[in-house]
Amino acid sequence: MTGIFKANNPSNNFLLLLYGFVLKLPLFLHPAVPQHEMLDGFLYKALLQWLAPAGAKAPVIYSVIAFLFLYIQAVSINGLVNSQRLMQKNNHLAGMCYLLMTSLFADWYQLSSSLIINTLLIWILSKLTNLHNNNNPKSSLFNAGIIIGFATFFYFPSIAFLLLIIVGLGITRPFRLPEWLMVLLGLLAPYYFLGAWLFLSGNWKGYRFPGISVTVPVFNQSAWAYTAIIFIFLTVVIGIYFIQDNMRRQVVQVRKSWNLIFLYLLVALFIPFLNDSHRFDYWILTAVPISIISGAAFLYPERKLVPGILHWGMVAVSLVVNYYLR
DSSP states (O other), rough: OOHHHHHTTTHHHHHHHHHHHHHHHHHHHHHOOOOTTTTTTTHHHHHHHOOOOHHHHHHHHHHHHHHHHHHHHHHHHHHHHHHTTSSSOOSSSSHHHHHHHHTSSSSGGGGHHHHHHHHHHHHHHHHTTTTGGOOHHHHHHHHHHHHHHHHHHBGGGGGHOOOOHHHHHHHHHHOOOHHHHHHHHHHHHHHHHHHHHHHHOGGGGGGOOOOOOOOOOOOOOOHHHHHHHHHHHHHHHHHHEEEEEHHHSSSSHHHHHHHHHHHOOOOOOOOGGGOOSOOGGGGHHHHHHHHHHHHHHHOOOOSOOHHHHHHHHHHHHEEEEEEEEO
């Protein structure tokens, strides 16, 4: 299976769709109605309220939306990896890893605020990796700030990804104060329009700012979930080894792009500490950088035994979790 997605074949996007559908078939067989948490933004709550009448009649609508998000994100990740030439040759392994790893935990393939903003964060990462050859970066940086502000309307702790933009800007470009200010102006723009709307509609007194709650996440999962985490950890370690081994043969801009991806992972790992809820779905924010890194673990090894064991081991865990433990 990994050999198929190693090839840069346009038909792989369709095969990726089939691959994801087979792994996530229980999503359609046992649709779940999503519930919002306190730190979820008002746009996510409004989305659930808008979908509630249709969801009450056909809960599978939540499954369809979640699957479309996951598939679009997988294709977008592949596009990012190939357009930035992060690996020696174009492939579809990062998208495969994303669909596979989000199948290991039921919380990761159900509709949630963090699943939605993954789409926005992939867009931001793509813009950051293109800053080095952008002759007019101010508009891109302003838009990136707007996207972060907009993402907080779905899930407020995502504001921590402002750090990704600020540090990423320092990695990819020399310091220019106007460019940094454009990021902050972009971040504030959605709140300016939100404040204006609340004031004009007379709802500003009833609006509650979500805020942030700093806690230590509690991980209450089954032994199969721990097995899945071990597989992911091993895949990431192998991927990092091969990325570092090939780094010296890559151009400077590609190295900077990898640094952005590692920074992305660090910020995503920090996000669950900003929740008052201990739900596991917030950890899906780590899936994007993990999938990109894991793609290297399936591409570079000359001996296919270890990548085969990792892939089919995760497939087996996914099948057990999704088909037998539900």
